[in-house]
Amino acid sequence: MNVQVQYLGPVRILVNKQEEEVELSSGTTIYELLQKLAVIYGQAFDREIFEDDRQSIREGLIITINGIAIGQLNDLQTPLKSEDVVTLLPCFSGGG
Amino acid sequence: MYTYTGKILNVDLTDGRSKISTFNEDFAKAYIGGTGFGIKTLIDNQKPGIDPFDPENPLIYAVGAVTSTIVPCAASKFGVFSKSPESNLLGEAYSTGQWGAELRMAGYDILVIKGKASKPSYLWIDDESVQIMDASHLWGTTIWETEETIRNDLGDQLVRVSAIGPAGEKLVRFACLLNDHFRAAGRTGLGAVAGSKNLKAVALRGTHDINVAAPEKLQEFCKDLYERCQGPATSKYRVLGTPANVLSLNAQGAMPTRNYQSATFEDAEAVSGEYLNAHFVTKIQGCSVCPCRCEHVAEVREGQFKGAIARVEYEPTMAFGPYCGVNDLAAVIKSIESCNLYGIDAISTGIVIGFGMECFERGLISKDDTGGLELEFGNKEAMVEMVRKIAFRENVGDLLAEGVRRASEKIGQGSQHFAMHIKSVEMTGYDVRGLKTCALGYAVSRRGADHQRHGSYSWDLGGKVDRFKADESRGKLVMGDEDFYCIFDSMILCKFTRGIWKGYDEIAKLYSLVTGIPLSGVELQTAGERMSNLARLYNVREGLTRKGDSLPPRVMKDPIPSGVAKGSYVSEEELNILLNGYYKARGWTKEGVPTKLKVNALGLEAYSNIVEKEGT
Numbered sequence: 001m002n003v004q005v006q007y008l009g010p011v012r013i014l015v016n017k018q019e020e021e022v023e024l025s026s027g028t029t030i031y032e033l034l035q036k037l038a039v040i041y042g043q044a045f046d047r048e049i050f051e052d053d054r055q056s057i058r059e060g061l062i063i064t065i066n067g068i069a070i071g072q073l074n075d076l077q078t079p080l081k082s083e084d085v086v087t088l089l090p091c092f093s094g095g096g
Numbered sequence: 097m098y099t100y101t102g103k104i105l106n107v108d109l110t111d112g113r114s115k116i117s118t119f120n121e122d123f124a125k126a127y128i129g130g131t132g133f134g135i136k137t138l139i140d141n142q143k144p145g146i147d148p149f150d151p152e153n154p155l156i157y158a159v160g161a162v163t164s165t166i167v168p169c170a171a172s173k174f175g176v177f178s179k180s181p182e183s184n185l186l187g188e189a190y191s192t193g194q195w196g197a198e199l200r201m202a203g204y205d206i207l208v209i210k211g212k213a214s215k216p217s218y219l220w221i222d223d224e225s226v227q228i229m230d231a232s233h234l235w236g237t238t239i240w241e242t243e244e245t246i247r248n249d250l251g252d253q254l255v256r257v258s259a260i261g262p263a264g265e266k267l268v269r270f271a272c273l274l275n276d277h278f279r280a281a282g283r284t285g286l287g288a289v290a291g292s293k294n295l296k297a298v299a300l301r302g303t304h305d306i307n308v309a310a311p312e313k314l315q316e317f318c319k320d321l322y323e324r325c326q327g328p329a330t331s332k333y334r335v336l337g338t339p340a341n342v343l344s345l346n347a348q349g350a351m352p353t354r355n356y357q358s359a360t361f362e363d364a365e366a367v368s369g370e371y372l373n374a375h376f377v378t379k380i381q382g383c384s385v386c387p388c389r390c391e392h393v394a395e396v397r398e399g400q401f402k403g404a405i406a407r408v409e410y411e412p413t414m415a416f417g418p419y420c421g422v423n424d425l426a427a428v429i430k431s432i433e434s435c436n437l438y439g440i441d442a443i444s445t446g447i448v449i450g451f452g453m454e455c456f457e458r459g460l461i462s463k464d465d466t467g468g469l470e471l472e473f474g475n476k477e478a479m480v481e482m483v484r485k486i487a488f489r490e491n492v493g494d495l496l497a498e499g500v501r502r503a504s505e506k507i508g509q510g511s512q513h514f515a516m517h518i519k520s521v522e523m524t525g526y527d528v529r530g531l532k533t534c535a536l537g538y539a540v541s542r543r544g545a546d547h548q549r550h551g552s553y554s555w556d557l558g559g560k561v562d563r564f565k566a567d568e569s570r571g572k573l574v575m576g577d578e579d580f581y582c583i584f585d586s587m588i589l590c591k592f593t594r595g596i597w598k599g600y601d602e603i604a605k606l607y608s609l610v611t612g613i614p615l616s617g618v619e620l621q622t623a624g625e626r627m628s629n630l631a632r633l634y635n636v637r638e639g640l641t642r643k644g645d646s647l648p649p650r651v652m653k654d655p656i657p658s659g660v661a662k663g664s665y666v667s668e669e670e671l672n673i674l675l676n677g678y679y680k681a682r683g684w685t686k687e688g689v690p691t692k693l694k695v696n697a698l699g700l701e702a703y704s705n706i707v708e709k710e711g712t
Contacts, residue, residue: 006347008370009343009369009370010332010335010336012370047328048328059328060328060595062557062558064348064559067347067348067349067660069558070559071559071560072559073559089343089344089347090344091554096409096442
């Protein structure tokens, strides 16, 4: 199956692209997708995404699936479906 | 006490006199600084029920507990307080830059200005010397011109200036005070309060040393803080700045667009933080003693708005971008610059213009009213010109200068339905129809529509709650956020660092290292709760009821039409659930009034008459 991955904020600068289509096997979780991307984009991406224990997402980053934060779903164990849109975005705050 | 000067400078512009009063350690410990000092001083010095433009309405500046020290991201912050000409309730706004540090170095923690000068004037505070200077030659000038002229007149380029522009002079209800070129005490119309006093500016020079209680331990503490300030928790601010919120909020269907007609903007990429940094940002600078440096200064280098320069944050980008249907960052930067020069709150101005655009498109106002402008969504030239018309009260700008609530009451014809305000203060950059914890924070915010008193959007957008459902448990979340932010705004710490702090205990430790006053985390948390309750008591005294804790009609009746949050809105039933939960968490009555039990528990017995009047 294919999912769309969108990159916003500092992550976009890191990977140097706005979005891409990623091919995955059926039932892949969001955690497994992130691990796959970390292999592609290296240590800097890994540090941007994961806390040191690699069991949770770094504070300051939000990941949504079709616009819903994964915390509202099954967190990192949320399984992906074909044509899901996964967005990696910076945590929100202020600005005026 | 260390760091605190313990001095309050009281200035009467009517008779030109000034006098010093003092506060003791008990006051400092109970109210900390900033927010606590400001609200306490206001409730004690302002006669109940007076008009905000009455000369006796005090304009109060208060610095934070750690202002003027080496604490990173905190050194120069201050708050401004008064009765707001927008809401007729609590007016408060915060700024940073360099001015706040200078006030303490001049010898004062609090400045209270009352009365009205007989002619345009500015206040010149040079350590112990306090003078009221003629500002006739400054009246009508922009804020930047005012700052430059005062420095030249005084022969000192290091003088710090907090000033109003023509908008404040003309009593635009959301006029602001600006200092250090790009830093505004923006919201709730405190610039208009200054204008009503014929007060053009407050100029400062301070040369006193500030002595902290434990300099070596503080240095160690700050070294660790400094490193944390440069870590991943603040990277967004340092790399892209807060305009990074544009695409983030748009992706989650929470971007107020075209006066809340929609929650996603089709041209968000064109006004994004990513695009801004790639095409317009020329430098990134910071406040005094700040290791983060978040100020992204943008300049328009070509085209019809060439030469415009402004510090660009998310909220004004939203207000002059998606909110007005404009997809050109050059026009956004020009509009922000105009707000800085004329002295109007950029958020309110954008929201007011968006309201005006909807009125125009609905035929409720015409080109006769706009002075020939086609004030339609997306018309960037009309938007830029309308900023100026509002500041100078020209054509329909005179009506819009009254804010959306008053303007909609005058226009009528159903326009009140889409006048986006809470307690008469214009909405800010989160479409709360799909963020129900945040919606509660907005509804109960003590200074009107505001995200800064709570930050409760984090629960919703971070997926920590179901953002599309309302339940009573959100009350405790918002209360916790508000009280924590009271402490942030009393110390005063930059909210961009909130991700690095380990909680009340750590902040209390910092407080004691700086001031020498022993304070536990629990005492600090109680102080935050005290400030929230004192603010509520002030607002109740000035006429606030449960009815005022509400949301704009569009939020409560018009579902988000498309996108990931399609169909979401906050019903009246849901608002009541949220309010009930919040009042319960606070220990208030069903009408939202602090009980006597709560008042006494927080040491606010002196204000019992307010709750007794409400029968609680």
